[in-house]
Amino acid sequence: MADKFKWTRKHLLGLRDFSRQEIEYVLDTADSFSEVNQRTIKKVPALRGKVIVNMFFEDSTRTRNSFSIAAGRLSADVVEFTKKASAISKGETLLDTARNLEAMGIDIVVIRHEAAGTAKLLSRSINASIINAGDGYNEHPTQALLDVYTIRKHRGSLDGLKIGIVGDIAHSRVARSNIYAMTKLGAEVTLIGPPTLMPPQVSKLPVKVSYDLDEVIEHLDVINMLRIQFERLASNPFPSKREYSRFFGLTDERMQRAKKDIIVIHPGPMNRGLEIESSVADGPNSLILQQVTNGIAVRMAVLFLVSTASK
Amino acid sequence: MKKNTNELLIKNGRVIDPLNGIDKVADVLIKSGKIEKIGSISAAQADVPEGCIIDAAGMFVTPGLIDMHVHFREPGDEEEETIASGSAAAVAGGFTSVVCMPNTDPTIQDETSIEFVHRMGRQARKTHVYVMGALTKDRQGVELAEMGLMAKAGAVGFTDDGNGIQNAAVMAKCLKYASMFGLVVSQHCQDNSLAGGGVMNSGYNSTILGLPGISPLAEELMLWRDIQLVKSIKTRYHAQHLSTAGSMDIIRKAKEDGLPVTCEVSPHHLLLTDDTIEEYDTNYKMNPPLRTAADIAAIKQAIKDGCIDALATDHAPHLESEKELEFLYAPFGIVGLECALGLYIKALIKDGTIDWPRLIAMMTCNPAKIIGIDSFKGSLSVDKWGDVTIFDPNEKWTVDVNKFISKSKNCPYHGWELEGKVKYTIVGGEIRYRDCGTNAR
Numbered sequence: 165m166a167d168k169f170k171w172t173r174k175h176l177l178g179l180r181d182f183s184r185q186e187i188e189y190v191l192d193t194a195d196s197f198s199e200v201n202q203r204t205i206k207k208v209p210a211l212r213g214k215v216i217v218n219m220f221f222e223d224s225t226r227t228r229n230s231f232s233i234a235a236g237r238l239s240a241d242v243v244e245f246t247k248k249a250s251a252i253s254k255g256e257t258l259l260d261t262a263r264n265l266e267a268m269g270i271d272i273v274v275i276r277h278e279a280a281g282t283a284k285l286l287s288r289s290i291n292a293s294i295i296n297a298g299d300g301y302n303e304h305p306t307q308a309l310l311d312v313y314t315i316r317k318h319r320g321s322l323d324g325l326k327i328g329i330v331g332d333i334a335h336s337r338v339a340r341s342n343i344y345a346m347t348k349l350g351a352e353v354t355l356i357g358p359p360t361l362m363p364p365q366v367s368k369l370p371v372k373v374s375y376d377l378d379e380v381i382e383h384l385d386v387i388n389m390l391r392i393q394f395e396r397l398a399s400n401p402f403p404s405k406r407e408y409s410r411f412f413g414l415t416d417e418r419m420q421r422a423k424k425d426i427i428v429i430h431p432g433p434m435n436r437g438l439e440i441e442s443s444v445a446d447g448p449n450s451l452i453l454q455q456v457t458n459g460i461a462v463r464m465a466v467l468f469l470v471s472t473a474s475k
Numbered sequence: 476m477k478k479n480t481n482e483l484l485i486k487n488g489r490v491i492d493p494l495n496g497i498d499k500v501a502d503v504l505i506k507s508g509k510i511e512k513i514g515s516i517s518a519a520q521a522d523v524p525e526g527c528i529i530d531a532a533g534m535f536v537t538p539g540l541i542d543m544h545v546h547f548r549e550p551g552d553e554e555e556e557t558i559a560s561g562s563a564a565a566v567a568g569g570f571t572s573v574v575c576m577p578n579t580d581p582t583i584q585d586e587t588s589i590e591f592v593h594r595m596g597r598q599a600r601k602t603h604v605y606v607m608g609a610l611t612k613d614r615q616g617v618e619l620a621e622m623g624l625m626a627k628a629g630a631v632g633f634t635d636d637g638n639g640i641q642n643a644a645v646m647a648k649c650l651k652y653a654s655m656f657g658l659v660v661s662q663h664c665q666d667n668s669l670a671g672g673g674v675m676n677s678g679y680n681s682t683i684l685g686l687p688g689i690s691p692l693a694e695e696l697m698l699w700r701d702i703q704l705v706k707s708i709k710t711r712y713h714a715q716h717l718s719t720a721g722s723m724d725i726i727r728k729a730k731e732d733g734l735p736v737t738c739e740v741s742p743h744h745l746l747l748t749d750d751t752i753e754e755y756d757t758n759y760k761m762n763p764p765l766r767t768a769a770d771i772a773a774i775k776q777a778i779k780d781g782c783i784d785a786l787a788t789d790h791a792p793h794l795e796s797e798k799e800l801e802f803l804y805a806p807f808g809i810v811g812l813e814c815a816l817g818l819y820i821k822a823l824i825k826d827g828t829i830d831w832p833r834l835i836a837m838m839t840c841n842p843a844k845i846i847g848i849d850s851f852k853g854s855l856s857v858d859k860w861g862d863v864t865i866f867d868p869n870e871k872w873t874v875d876v877n878k879f880i881s882k883s884k885n886c887p888y889h890g891w892e893l894e895g896k897v898k899y900t901i902v903g904g905e906i907r908y909r910d911c912g913t914n915a916r
Contacts (some may be wrong), residue, residue, distance in 0.1 A: 180683065259799055279801035280685035283753030285794060288754075289799075300803065303687030435901040 174473040175294045177286045178196055178303035179344040182246050191313050196459070200237065201461055207287035208467055211240035214271040219262075220297070221277040226432055226456055227297050228307070231274050234463035237343045243270070250319050258282060259289050266290045272467060275299070280337075293470040296323040308341035310462040312349055314455045315386055320426060323350035326383055330412055331354040331390030331439055332401075334363040338390060339429045343371055354380055357412060360401035377412050378421075386427040389414050391438045405438055419449065427451055432458055481508035481861065481904030484521040486672070488531030488865060493836035494539055494854035503536055505861035506555070507528050508730035508903035513855055526571060531865050532859055534898060535831070538839040538854050539571025539862025542716060542812065543846055544636075544739060544787035547573075547604075549595060550588070551580025554790035558592060561812070562601035564790075564881035566806060568812040570874040570898035571862035574846055577614070578637040584620040585611040586628035593629060601907050605846060607632040610649045616640045619652055626656040631846040634661035636715060639697050641667055647704050652712040660735070661713040662701055664722070665763070669693035674803055676749040676764045683750060686802060689764050691719040697821075698722050702729045713845055714738040716789050718763040722771030727782050736846050737784040742811055744820035747887065749799055757798045757805035758887040761791070775828050778837075786817045786834075787872040792883030796842060809886040814874050817893030831868075861904035870896040 280300030547561035578581035596604025608625035614635040676687025791808025843853025876884035900908035
């Protein structure tokens, strides 16, 4: 079934307009790269001679290093661009930066930026393939892909699963990309958090909304905990950390009332004790570290696929 | 056409002069730069120099169009636009008078700057350039600017445009002080605490695009507040570029209550919604932002009901390199002078929202009254300035930003097919613009 489908996307900007078939194709491709990651020599020559620029304007531990390792396993050359060490500090614009790097001969740009739409802006300004590694509050497609990959690996399919996404939905690109990926794969998604952290007109999205975690947790098959992002918020949308964790934290106590086989995922980094208790994060229901491992295979798949479309 | 004189006979056009209730085919005679007569006038009777007769058959002849909200970026940002280039763009759009906003660098907030703008406008010898001075020093919304001295220098009103006056006490003080001079106080209604650092309308589209949104309440709350102040401090008040359905209700009520309140609307708020921001194209980024279809419908209804006084472009030039940034960081604003008439026709005439006299009124006698130039402009009464716009209401043309006279080309209208083309723009009897396109005579 996967061989009849032809991958045409030169860029991975977001999942909002992806079809179910396209998402499944990425996951199937990730499966084959997963196998590579079991070998002793974890390398294939698929992208040998290609140059991949990791263009990161925001800090990152998982996404950046995961793309680096993924690119290396595909035998590509990786260039690490960090905003802090670049001529951005001298006032150079994003587009001038991209054009200058392009003049050096690059094939793929993996971009993370604090402003929504930057991946799209780059895709119409330079010739390289663009992969969105997170743009403002808009999307973080590879995170959602590795999230659904992890769930699928564990459960076989997402059809009919009830998934809760908890936290600062308004400012979360992970939430948006997950809403698209999960609903397209047949899951029922509920957004959970205080009203002050819900985006405008959220009910127009294909999701349910709840302000009461205790009411919904017993029904969930998967719970995706988002980090409360202090560094993004201008003023506090909730009164205190302890009040937040009391009402929306994933505690041991709440886990007692959840399904025995509920899956716990988190994109990281975690605020241990705030949105998630350590015992839960490190407990038997948690697939948090598997997410990170799976991230390599998923990102190898994405890098590989966009490079095939460019031919 | 021979060399510029200030005498013209314009024959056979459909003359639409809303202030005087004229809408008929007639001839217009301009002598010594002033309107002398409207009626049936032969060339012999007119006694104008050779080459000073325009045959306007099939065209509309109206008082010179007025745009009371433009940004000409001088002093300070001359690479974007100068008073000279902006004036030239204005006459190409059919405008014989414009009002410049004071958010330049330095701010236009003293008599010297007012005189500077007037002088540069005269030198350019295109459109007649008027200017509003700042309401508060550096438009910071704290201390009053020298409104008295600016009034004496000929300012036609005061505004902190770009910023709204956040503090109610300061706004009350501005209204009180300005009342001494009989000039209009013009507000960019935006409560910054509700605008929340937004870059587009707050709603479903801002949610799925992941951009911070500007709530409609940011405009409506300040508008409502100002109306309450005007109830007790009866100074003439003008609300700039209104964009929401809620604002329409507030304005309607204010007018029903007989308050000295006027308002304007921009072409993009009649034609574009926030659905256009899909691709993060910054040509759709302006302030106030594009809203929803429901807001457009409410604004059009308000225009139909006569609640909107004037149409104004808010012509805001920016270089390509300035707009070519992330949507979050790109400056707000688009240009519009050179296609404004066609856009208004598309938005309001084509679907029958209003008729021609009403459209022309919103571009001539109404803005003239607001800025206090109605004793000599805005209509074709005898002895008014010979400011006339002649346009072909049926001529179809395609917007080509590369042909714009303005230094800046930032707008979403490139490639738009419009109907309604300016053929002649006449200021004080002098032809300051003539369409040299394929259909020119």
